[in-house]
Amino acid sequence: MKLRTKILWISCMALLAASLLGDVLILSITGKSLKNEATIRAYQNFYEMTGELEQGLLQKMDAEAKPLYLEHYFKKLKDDYSICFLRSGNTEEANGIRQIYNHTALSAEELSQLSFKNYEDGDITCADYSWGNTDYVVFHKNIQSEIDVYRVASMDEVQKNVRRLTGYVLAITFGVVGLTTGILFIILRHILQPLQELNETTKRLAEGNYDQRVTVRRKDEIGQLEESFNKMAEAVETSTRSLEESEKRKTLFMGNLTHELKTPMTAISGYAQTLLSTKLSRENQEAALLYIYEECGRLERLSKKMMKLLELDQEDSLVFTDTPVSRLFEAAEKSCDVILKDKQMTLECIEHGEHFPMDLDLMTDVLINLIDNGVKASDCGGKIVLRAYDNIIEVQDFGQGIPAEEQEKIMEPFYMVDKSRSRKSGGAGLGLALTALIAKRHNISIQIDSKEGNGTRIILQFV
């Protein structure tokens, strides 16, 4: 709003000043030329008049005839502007000057005080005189060195014209300036409107409403600014959201970790306390010791997995060697032998000599984790299928499956679909998180194809 007012004021003032300057110039030039014209017209009149007088006077050489002629001439002329003096030897009149005709307010004395200048090249002189608000030009000619003829030309008309003209010009000037200002006001509002909108949006953005955007309506610089603003807002929103998300994930991870630590710690410290302070039977003492031992094992597994997660997160370069899938399957089968036998399950390996670049130990861990999950989800006597084809390795079980709404979350640390089941099997909920991280380091995308009650297929695709 302020910028608009400022621009408006400055341009309005500049325009007004320029126009007024032009007006003054035009008016002074026009005024001068009008005055000149009027002067020339008056000069012509005077010239004709004096010419006529001279002509007439040529025949009247007689000293008595001259004044008579002059009186007669001027009476006939009968105007209010001419003055005629006759210089005679007669001293009756003041300074020996006799006033033949004078209908003006000017006396001989006043006339003699005017400074006459030559007009054109002839013997006619002229002087400027002003009385009241009106300017006059007084012409003078001396005829036969004894007759002084004056004629006063009023510039009243010229002045009136100039004044009228000034009025018009000023009216036009102010009109034009006013109109221009109005148009400028509208244009500025149109231009600055988006800036105001931009400002409002920025304020809202600063308050934390990161989904605020402006609508881009134009293709000029302001339109580009709006576009850039939207891009910036987009970037701010994305990075803020991802920061918030990672913060949330971290908090969740820490919360889960604490919980996972607390449970075995409660059991261990509880049993130790019980052993120390409570009178227990022999069997109960043994049971307590066994629980302590088991819970310690659980803590150890948890810390090992945590360490692995941390290592994997930090380790910047893994060495991948081209390994045949058969070796990977063998390694996994060997490690999972015990858990499979416990449930009388079989492992079926299908491969056609595929080989992928991988870290064998890490990939074995992945398969062990997936097989372990499969075994936990299956009933006794079922089977797990390891299959390799194209650029894909998949692990399939025929167990209870994963509900659709859980599928996204299972890769998160500490997430367990069936809490009691995983706990009983000693899981901490880190297996799939670890798997996801190893897969990420191998550039493997993980897809889950699962239906409740129909088993699960985990597809590892080398990208």
Add this chain to the structure above:
Amino acid sequence: MSGKNRILIVEDEEAIAKMIAMNLEVSNYDTEIYYNGSEAEAALVQDHDYDLGLLDVMLPGKDGFELLGDMKKYDIPVIFLTAKDDLESKIQGLKGGAEDYIVKPFEILELLVRMEKILERTNKLSQTIKILNMEINFEEHSVKQNGQEVLLKPKEFELLCVLAKNKNIAISRENLLRMVWGIEYMGETRTVDVHVGQLRKKLGLSEHIKTISKMGYRFEE
């Protein structure tokens, strides 16, 4: 009321559930364990004759907060025993009507004392304990040995009560001091030794009030 108090334990961690049960049983409680919220809920319909429930919050099936409603329906006071130690959960638990909220890891003795307080409040604690050849009456503050009243000083009686109520569990001298004399009492642990000595002498319990090295005293039958 006489006889053992019956306690319901709902806790998905087998190790912790068994540990609680082990300690409660030696302290003269009957226990029933469920590892799953929904199972506990189903079982409650059939059998809800419990004096107190110890519930975990994060349970498979039905969580502890949900289970609280069922417990209230059968008028069973509840203590939450959970790893969740955020204020919201505590408020939710206590506002929801639980008698107490204990955060894991916890001390067994603390659990026993809190349980005892709740049972006392809800009048589910028997007013007399018969132990060995003695009958302790809490209301009358009297001890009868073989039907003969034995005169004890007030602090001696209270000490006997604490030891008898938590029989088979060792209690440190500091805790005994706190439980019998109160937290404000700035006495020395020698006071406890002197009183224990008096009890042993007056009631002939030198065999039964055992000194457990580094742990304190334990009353054994």
